[in-house]
Every structure is written in structure tokens, then in C-alpha cells.
Amino acid sequence: MRALLFRMAILPITAAVGIACGGDNGPGPGAPVLTTVEVSPAAAALFTVAPENAVDLTVVAKDQDGQTMTGLGSPTFSSGNTAVAEVSENGTITATGAGTTQVTVSLTAGGVTETATTTVAVQVAPTSASVQAPQLVFQPQLVDLSAGGAVTWVVGGIHHTVDFTTTNAPADIPELENASAARTFPSQGTFSYRCSIHPAMTGTIRVH
Numbered sequence: 001m002r003a004l005l006f007r008m009a010i011l012p013i014t015a016a017v018g019i020a021c022g023g024d025n026g027p028g029p030g031a032p033v034l035t036t037v038e039v040s041p042a043a044a045a046l047f048t049v050a051p052e053n054a055v056d057l058t059v060v061a062k063d064q065d066g067q068t069m070t071g072l073g074s075p076t077f078s079s080g081n082t083a084v085a086e087v088s089e090n091g092t093i094t095a096t097g098a099g100t101t102q103v104t105v106s107l108t109a110g111g112v113t114e115t116a117t118t119t120v121a122v123q124v125a126p127t128s129a130s131v132q133a134p135q136l137v138f139q140p141q142l143v144d145l146s147a148g149g150a151v152t153w154v155v156g157g158i159h160h161t162v163d164f165t166t167t168n169a170p171a172d173i174p175e176l177e178n179a180s181a182a183r184t185f186p187s188q189g190t191f192s193y194r195c196s197i198h199p200a201m202t203g204t205i206r207v208h
Helices: none
Strands: 034-040 043-047 054-056 058-063 076-079 085-087 092-095 099-109 112-123 128-133 142-145 149-155 160-164 173-176 179-185 189-194 202-207
Touching: 034 099, 034 112, 043 054, 043 092, 058 099, 076 085, 085 099, 092 112, 128 142, 142 149, 149 160, 149 173, 173 179
Parallel strands: 043 112, 128 149, 142 202
Antiparallel strands: 034 058, 054 092, 076 099, 085 092, 099 112, 149 179, 160 173, 160 189, 189 202
């Protein structure tokens, strides 16, 4: 599980709900009142397994003037479908299965409760992928793949190589022209590569 993941914005605003004058009749005139809760990211695209299978939420409370409020209690989080994503008390969303759901954050201050939601889409990484090299760029530059899957590089009329710069990567692909070659990725990890002939050409394979 990732380390501390919930952050309330801290800005120089000292008045908190319930502290302003007005006694038992509630906040006095001009006192900050919880009006909006903002959560980011508003949408998260995750995979069923690492990497990129979790995201940390940030929550910001604002008053009726749009000013950030501090000194409030902690928000609560809930998942609409724990078979797709779970959420910790600190706001860490972790994927549990393919699908789409919403995570809701709720915050109460001064008798006022406000909520916000994040849409979470979880997918299974594909078992195969193709990278094109028609000119001087790898397309796409980032590929997601399930462990045990294979990537095929298709090279056009300009000579290219695929040289991995990450340890435990598959064997490099020697110079290709109007040809293709594939490599299998048996284990999870993030693997970077480049063309040794054109070093500005780079790419990344994320294996889930």
C-alpha cells in the first residue's frame, strides 16, 4: 500500500466552520461555510495489477467565497463497487477488477455535508501489442502489456534498432528495415528502450 495519500490544502485561512462568532445560532455573518468539496483526479484510469493500479486522491474544501478552508475534520471515502476498486480511509484507490465505478468523498463541517466523486475505470492490460516505426518515432511511445505478453516492432524503410536500457529486459532487437520482430515480457516491470541509430527515438513498455 502506498504511503500517506490524503492531503488537505493548507493555505493562510484561519477561520474554521463552527468557530466564528454567532454562538449557538450558527456562524455569524460572513463566517466561512462549507460549500464545495473538490477531489482530484476527477477521473482515474487504472490497471488490475501494478504498475498503475492505484491512485492517491487529494481533497480540498472551499467556502461560499471559493476560499480554501483548513482546520476541518477528515473526509470519508466510499467505493460504489469494491469488486472494481477499493478506497482506504486516507484516500488511496486500489484497483481490484475490471470495470467502472465511482469513489465518493464526503466531508462534514458546521453541520453542513458536501460530497464529490471520482470516476474510476479499471482495465486488464492486453496480451499483445504492436509498435510502429515508420519514420523517426516509435508509435505509440508507451505500451501497456500483461505479463507473459509480446510486443511486435514494425519498422519501415528507415533502419532502426530496439535497445533496452532497463535491466532484466528481453534481448535487444538488432537493426531492422522493412521488417518486424517481437519480444516477450514474462514479468512485471517498466522497460525503457531506444534506437541506437537514432537515440532521440525512445519508448517504454509497462508490464502488468
